[in-house]
Amino acid sequence: MNADRIAALSTSGVAVEVVAQTGSTSADLLARAATLTGPVLLVAEHQTAGRGRAGRSWLSSSENSLTFSLAWKFAGGPQTLLGLPLAIGAALGDALGLLGVQVQLKWPNDVLKDGDKLAGILVETQAAPGGGTWCVIGIGLNLLMPDEVEAQLGRSAAGAPWLARMERDVLMAALLDALANCLRLFEQQGFAAFCARWNLRHAWQGETVVLLDNGAVVHEGRAAGVEETGRLLLDTEAGRITVMAGDVSLRVKA
Known part of the structure; x- marks a missing residue:
């Protein structure tokens, strides 16, 4: 993947970085939060210590998945960010739908395809120097799901072979634009702007x-x-x- 090409394909204005390997893109951005001057997307071709909610690990590989984190500064405190993971889920669901992959959403932060997990979202926060809050949004998206990876997980999981055939830079730019638009709208209106969109994709409505x-x-x-x-x-x-x-x-x- 090429950072300059992703940035050129994107309309977000977000700085883009790509590394061949790291432990966790989210941990890297959180460690740098005090020195960041604007939004940054960090993409790892291979992530060795990805994590999900409650300290769970996220298995990934450069061939089978897309792993990235986006650092974004909000003017308010953490109390103004209620519903942010769900808003991101709604935006990600809409973006994937436009790319030909229909998904559902599981509360509070999973993206499902055909009932199995396709992507996970983890939002972590840190107070910004001088006020405001840095949010680091980590996303892991399965593209292919080989049998051996499912065996490691101990459960079934979803893949999106159609996305796996896309040029990665083009896919990443499309997702970045969707996320940046989501975060700008959330800054203005909060989760209320996304509530109906989330409910339309609710996987377990009425269950x-x-x-x-x-x-x-x-x-x-x-x-x-x-x-x-x-x-x-x-x-x-x-x-x-x-x-x-x-x-x-x-x-x-x-």
């Missing part, structure tokens, strides 16, 4: 689901989408409740 915390069921009910701050709406026997996206796992009830 009976359980919320797990360390393996224990903490809530059970029928998934009813999300509301305008990004909280999950769950219709339980006791009535409708809202759930924040803490360290919980959402599953369809067996």
Whole structure:
């Protein structure tokens, strides 16, 4: 992949960097946040220590996946960023749809294809010197899913062979533009601008689901989408409740 070509193909105005290998693109950008002067996209052709929510690892390879992080500064504090991972999911879903890959969204931060995970989103924050908040948005997108990788994961996962045939620089530029447009709109309107778009792609709308915390069921009910701050709406026997996206796992009830 070529940083100059990605930047030239993109209309975002974001600085682009490409490295052959690193541990984690998100960790690298967080370490540099205090010295950044503008948005930066960091793409790794191979990432050895990618991570997801709750410290989970993200397996990737240069042949089979696209791994990158985008550092973006917001003027407000972390409290102004409610729903940001979901907004990014909605934008990513729309961008993939335009590229010919139809996806669904799982609360709070997964992109699914045919019921299996295609991409994951991890948003991490750090206070910016002089005020504001740096957000580092890490994304791992499966392009191909060989049997041996599924065996390592211990579960089925999705691939997008159509995207794997695209020129990587063109694909990355298209995703960067979608993300930059998303973040600019989020700065102005918050998650309310994305709520309907997210609900249209909700994978488990109307399904009976359980919320797990360390393996224990903490809530059970029928998934009813999300509301305008990004909280999950769950219709339980006791009535409708809202759930924040803490360290919980959402599953369809067996």
